[in-house]
Amino acid sequence: MTRRAVRQKAWVPKRPQVKGRLRRTPDPADGRYSLAILTDAGWDKVEATAPGHVAEVRRLLIDPLTRTRYKHSCERSAAGSTAP
Structure with missing residues (x-):
């Protein structure tokens, strides 16, 4: 909401x-x-759109990263998610 x-x-x-x-x-x-x-129809649209959205985010943001940069990004993200 x-x-x-x-x-x-x-x-x-x-x-x-x-x-x-x-x-x-x-x-x-x-x-x-x-x-x-x-609404239920809205949630259905979100669910239907999600796979394509995830694929596009991966293509644009994840795939271009080297393995080292990807690992560093994951570590920084995990560190930020545990902050109080």
């Missing part, structure tokens, strides 16, 4: 909403915000 001020609704995607992949609802905790909620 995404919290956005009502005055910033222009930033919330409209195309997914029109296609039934996203719905908006007022935030019950704070009326100044709107919640963007992924």
Whole structure:
């Protein structure tokens, strides 16, 4: 879910909403915000798109790295993920 001020609704995607992949609802905790909620159709789209997205990220970011740079990147990433 995404919290956005009502005055910033222009930033919330409209195309997914029109296609039934996203719905908006007022935030019950704070009326100044709107919640963007992924529908079942939206989640289906995420799942269908994920394999191609992963392949493209691998092609652009991982494959060009040498084995040493890849290992270094993994180590730095792991070190950052354990920070409190």
